[in-house]
Amino acid sequence: MLAAVDHVQLAAPPGSEDLLRVYYTDVLGMTEIPKPPALAVRGGCRFRAGAVQLHLGIEAGFRPAGKAHPGLRVTGIEAFAARLAARGATVTWDDHLPGHRRFYSEDPVGNRLEFLEPLE
Known part of the structure; x- marks a missing residue:
């Protein structure tokens, strides 16, 4: 039975590790x-x-996905967006998305990331 998501893996182009680290x-x-x-x-x-793990794997011929993305729950979304x-x-x-504040961002290689926080 499924118990939790262990990690999410995203792809990245060869030689992008330093950009990703920053x-x-x-x-x-x-x-x-x-x-x-x-x-x-x-x-x-x-x-x-915390419990969130993102793995960036190198992929020859990398192209970022246009729609696919991890959804990452945050606290203090306004401050996080400002950061x-x-x-x-x-x-x-x-x-x-009813009941949530959310925004999208992209990492330096174009991977789409969703950040969301439930409304109280």
């Missing part, structure tokens, strides 16, 4: 976690914030 650590405030040595030779990187915008990330608000 975005996921400095902009989003996540911590980089080491890849197992057997997987580290493939490139890419992994990040964690991203102050660090140069796009913040595109969307009011189409």
Whole structure:
């Protein structure tokens, strides 16, 4: 039986690890976690914030998905959006999900990310 989502993997182009590290650590405030040595030779990187893990795997011929994205629940969404915008990330608000505040952003390689917080 399914118990939880362990991680979400996104793709990235070869050689983008340094850009990804800046975005996921400095902009989003996540911590980089080491890849197992057997997987580290493939490139890419992994990040964690609490129970949330995002893995970025290297893919030759990478093209970001136009619609697919992880939905990441946040607390203090207004402050979080301001943090991203102050660090140069796009913040595109969307009011189409009843009962939530949410916005979309993109990482430096074009992966779409949704950030949402339930209304009280």
